[in-house]
Each structure stands twice: as structure tokens, then as C-alpha cells.
Amino acid sequence: MTPNLNTASSARPPAYQVDPTLSGVSFLGTFRSEFAKLKALRTSWWLSIVTIGLGAFIAGAVAFAYQQFAGDFSTNALDMAVQGQTGSFFAMILLGSLGVIAITTEFTTGAIRSSLTAVPRRTTLLSAKALALVVWTGLTTVIMVLIAHVLTALIADPLGLGDIVTDGEIALMYAKTWLVVVLTVLLGFGLGTLLRSSAGGIVVLASIMFVVQIVLSILMGVTDGAAWVEALIQVEYMNLVEGFINPTAGEYAFFPVLDPGPAAVGLLVWTAVPLVLGWLSFTRRDS
Amino acid sequence: MNVITAENLTKRYGSKTAVDGISFQLAPGKVTGFLGPNGSGKSTTMRMAVGLDRPTAGTVTIDGKPFAQHKAPLRTVGAVLDAGATHPGRTGRAHLRVLAATHGISNKRVEEVIELTGLGEAARKRIKGYSLGMNQRLGIAAALLGDPAVLIFDEPVNGLDPEGVRWVRSMARQLAAEGRTVFVSSHLMSEMSQTADHLIVLGRGRIIADAPIAELLSSGEQRVLVRTEQIADLANALNTSGVSLEHLDAETLQVTGLDPRSIGRRALETGIVLHELTPQQSTLEDQYMKLTGDYVEYRSGGQNQEEAR
Numbered sequence: 179m180t181p182n183l184n185t186a187s188s189a190r191p192p193a194y195q196v197d198p199t200l201s202g203v204s205f206l207g208t209f210r211s212e213f214a215k216l217k218a219l220r221t222s223w224w225l226s227i228v229t230i231g232l233g234a235f236i237a238g239a240v241a242f243a244y245q246q247f248a249g250d251f252s253t254n255a256l257d258m259a260v261q262g263q264t265g266s267f268f269a270m271i272l273l274g275s276l277g278v279i280a281i282t283t284e285f286t287t288g289a290i291r292s293s294l295t296a297v298p299r300r301t302t303l304l305s306a307k308a309l310a311l312v313v314w315t316g317l318t319t320v321i322m323v324l325i326a327h328v329l330t331a332l333i334a335d336p337l338g339l340g341d342i343v344t345d346g347e348i349a350l351m352y353a354k355t356w357l358v359v360v361l362t363v364l365l366g367f368g369l370g371t372l373l374r375s376s377a378g379g380i381v382v383l384a385s386i387m388f389v390v391q392i393v394l395s396i397l398m399g400v401t402d403g404a405a406w407v408e409a410l411i412q413v414e415y416m417n418l419v420e421g422f423i424n425p426t427a428g429e430y431a432f433f434p435v436l437d438p439g440p441a442a443v444g445l446l447v448w449t450a451v452p453l454v455l456g457w458l459s460f461t462r463r464d465s
Numbered sequence: 466m467n468v469i470t471a472e473n474l475t476k477r478y479g480s481k482t483a484v485d486g487i488s489f490q491l492a493p494g495k496v497t498g499f500l501g502p503n504g505s506g507k508s509t510t511m512r513m514a515v516g517l518d519r520p521t522a523g524t525v526t527i528d529g530k531p532f533a534q535h536k537a538p539l540r541t542v543g544a545v546l547d548a549g550a551t552h553p554g555r556t557g558r559a560h561l562r563v564l565a566a567t568h569g570i571s572n573k574r575v576e577e578v579i580e581l582t583g584l585g586e587a588a589r590k591r592i593k594g595y596s597l598g599m600n601q602r603l604g605i606a607a608a609l610l611g612d613p614a615v616l617i618f619d620e621p622v623n624g625l626d627p628e629g630v631r632w633v634r635s636m637a638r639q640l641a642a643e644g645r646t647v648f649v650s651s652h653l654m655s656e657m658s659q660t661a662d663h664l665i666v667l668g669r670g671r672i673i674a675d676a677p678i679a680e681l682l683s684s685g686e687q688r689v690l691v692r693t694e695q696i697a698d699l700a701n702a703l704n705t706s707g708v709s710l711e712h713l714d715a716e717t718l719q720v721t722g723l724d725p726r727s728i729g730r731r732a733l734e735t736g737i738v739l740h741e742l743t744p745q746q747s748t749l750e751d752q753y754m755k756l757t758g759d760y761v762e763y764r765s766g767g768q769n770q771e772e773a774r
Contacts, residue, residue, distance in 0.1 A: 190492070190494035190495060191644040194467060194643050196540045196613065200540060201568055203539070204567075210567075212563075214566060218556075218563070283552060284552075287549075289550055289552045291550040292560070295542070296564045297538070464518040
């Protein structure tokens, strides 16, 4: 069908011209916009404050408990530092949930339609949102790790305040803790993008972190330690986290743990799969 | 240029065809009304124009390019597609600022559109406290943020008070007078008749009319109201092929198919005294009902019962 060109008005004004020198949409501008959205979201603040508070509380409690019973057993600075970061497990689920919510609220509120009319290139919008999330949760995790370190070092003798810069192993363990939290945030973000449901995304994330491990443990017992179950346990998310962060995990773990290198690859795959599927869904589905 | 072009645009949801191979072109400098009953495919077409929905077939472009390929989308098209497309926890001002940030638009411009749309003090409040009318104003403020060349408004007067409705009408007219392309949807012909220069009427996903308002009006059948004490004689005199008569009361006839001059002449020839001879202007509402009568997807129960009798 040939389009009809409207010809109603006899004297139409000249077409309005947009000044071509005015700024257009940019990745930096979109990142600023997405970071501002996170800042304006009360949930971001609450989840971050609870993450830092819980991380500090757990570090203090663990260090205090060690100090009380220091005579009964001894440990080294690295082990103490690892124990002091126990709160990072809570950071993973809390900030991972923020990763889910950061995208799902756009869908549940309909705000995604405003966002996409401003930034219709969906890959740009999604990557700017992911980067803003990484910056926000990355900063939160840095604060949590540092406060946990300071509290642990101040309360428990084996760990010194300066060990964070003088002991390479401790600094590396803290960096890995940071990376694992951020990867879990991106895992949540990928799940949220894919499922477009806050409840669905958080339940799946929590299942990946806590339920799969339990199910595999039961299977291990039922199958009398079948090789395929053992293989699955090795690539289970929290087992990979343990293998990647904790340099002594293999010494006392009940189940086999991968070395840090393969564990890092496994964690990257766990994060990449929902992210890529989420991106495919986001760029192809109607909004 | 600022031209919106749809070519063979189609959108299907499973077995349901929402938009069925439509083609049109909208030029700048006028308000084009997009009219049709609920579910006729107006919103879907507008969503496809700004890339929110992907066409199943066909294309829709702005100045020859898909919307997403424009360097400055907010300066190219301002769209109000859904008054609720905002995060309820943000303030109106914060909502506008996050959109402005994507294009490096200044906070000064944000304040300008807040003033322009009458949001005023409400811009400081969280959106969850907004009425539907305030949400509409916020949506329009967002659409105007980039001072764009093309404006797409989907049912912009929904929820507005009479002052707000008048404001939207005059704003649409003003924007078109500045040479912008203004595309406004509505399911109310009365609203369109006061705003649009040109109409595209949609029914069940297909274009059933695409013409200037004046042309649509003139295409309607002319009706003439005639009052006389000799109504039976007049009915006999006028009762010829192509003429239909409707008795409104004991002295009044509504005649369709004859112009007032011919009616007056026949009355004179047959010696009938007329008390009134009034041409009835066919309204856009009549034309709209006539055009879309077969395309209405959802009818009220009362109307169905009436038709069933």
C-alpha cells in the first residue's frame, strides 16, 4: 500500500529543525542517569546499610568469640581474616537481591518505557545499568570489607591492621571476596533481566546460593557418593566461591573443592549465562 | 523533515493481529489525530514507532530511520505513551532529571518543563502520590524535555480536568504551528475534532480512513430538518428514490438525500407551507460512529441488548 501524504492544510509552517549541535544520548550520560536512579531508590540505601552493618557485626562477633577462646586453639592472620569476612555471604544475597531489583522495578513499575524512549539502544541502556550497579555495590562491598577488617584486626590478635597492605595473601583474599560479591550482584541482575520478576529473581538467586547445595548433599548421600554428583558439587555456586576465596578450603572441606583458577572460571560462567540470556531477552522482547 | 512513515506495519500477538499491515505518512506542521475504538491498535502502533514493541512485519521510521538509530532520541521524538511509566518512589523532578541526564540536558530545562506543564510544587513530591492528571502532566513534561521535532501523545487528556484538557489542545496546536509533527491518539472523536487537522481512523488494526477533517465532514450524508403542518403531503412529495424520511414528531421530518433548495422547490410546487427548513451539519461524531461501527471490539451490554431486539 502506498502511504498517503497528508495534505490538509494549505499553509503549513516550515518544519521545525532541531539544533544538530545539541548533545545526544551518550553512554556516560546513560550511566549517570542509571546511577542517579540507584541513588534515588530507598531499597538501594537500605540493602547497602544492612550489608555493611551485618558485615561489621559478624566480623566483630567472630573476632570477639576467637579472642574469648584464643587459649583453646590458635590460628594465623589469614584464617582470621577469612573468618572476619563471613558477612560477605550475607552481602552476596542482599546485594544480589539489589541486582535483581535494579532491573525488575523498571518492568514492574512500567518505568522501562520511559527509559527506553530516552535510550532506545537497549544494549547501551542495559550495560550502563549494569555498570552503575557494579559501581554502587562495589563501593558498598569495599566499605564492608574494610570495616570488617578493621574490627577483626582490632579485636583479634593474629590479624594486624596493616596486614591488608603488607600481607599479599590477605589483600588477595579481600579482593576475591569483593569480586565474588560483585559477580553475585551481576548474577542477580542477569536473573532479573531474564525473569522480569523481583520475587522470581530473588527466589532463584537464593536457590542457587543455598538450596542447590543442600539438594546435592542429599543426593551425595542417596547415591553413595556417585561421581556425577561429586562433579556437580564441584561446580555448585557456593562451592566455587569457597574454592576461589579461601586458600585453605581444600584442607577441611567435606566435599571436593576446585582450585582458585578453575573456580574463578566456574563463577564467571555462572554469572555470564543469565547475563547473556537476560541480554538476549531484553534486546528482543517487547517492553 | 520530521516525518513519521509506517509501511505495511504489522503486529501479531500469537493468533491475534493487533495491527494489520497499515501504511501512513505524517508530515510536520499539523496535528494528526489517531482515532479508533479501544483495542483497534493505536497504542501498539505508537509503541512500535518508538521501538518499545517490535513489528512482526513492516517498518516504522522517523525521517527515514528507525527511532533507535537517531543520535538524540529525546530531541527527535517526545512521547507520552503511558502516564504510569514512572517509578512511584521517585519525585517528579528526579524522574525528569534521570531522563535529562541521558542526553546531557540541563537542570534549567528540567525546571522549564516543570513550569510549562504546571507541575510546580508537585515536582517535589513522590510520584506515587500523583493523581492521573498529574501523571499525564509529568509524562508531557518528559516528552517536552528535549524540545523535540516530533511529538507522540497516546490518549493525553485521560484523567485531566477541563482546564488541563484545554491546555493539551492548545499546546498540541501550538507545537504543530511551530512546524513540529504532532501525533495524538484518542478514542473520542469529539476530542479530536477540536485538536486535529487530519485524521487516521483505525479499526481492528486496519486503517479505515486517512483524510483531512474537512474531507471527512463533507463526505457525510446531508440531512435536512423540515417542519410543516402538512406533513403527510410533504412526505408524499419528497418520497422518491434515494430519499429517506424520518418522522421526528407530528410536524417534523428529517430528510436525507435531498438538499434544502430541492425540498423548498418541491414544497412550493405542491403548495405546502413550510415553517422550518434547516440543513443539519453531519458531525464528526456521526462520521466516526459510521466509520467504526463495524470495527468496535467491545460493546456495552445495554447496546448489545438494544441491537438484539
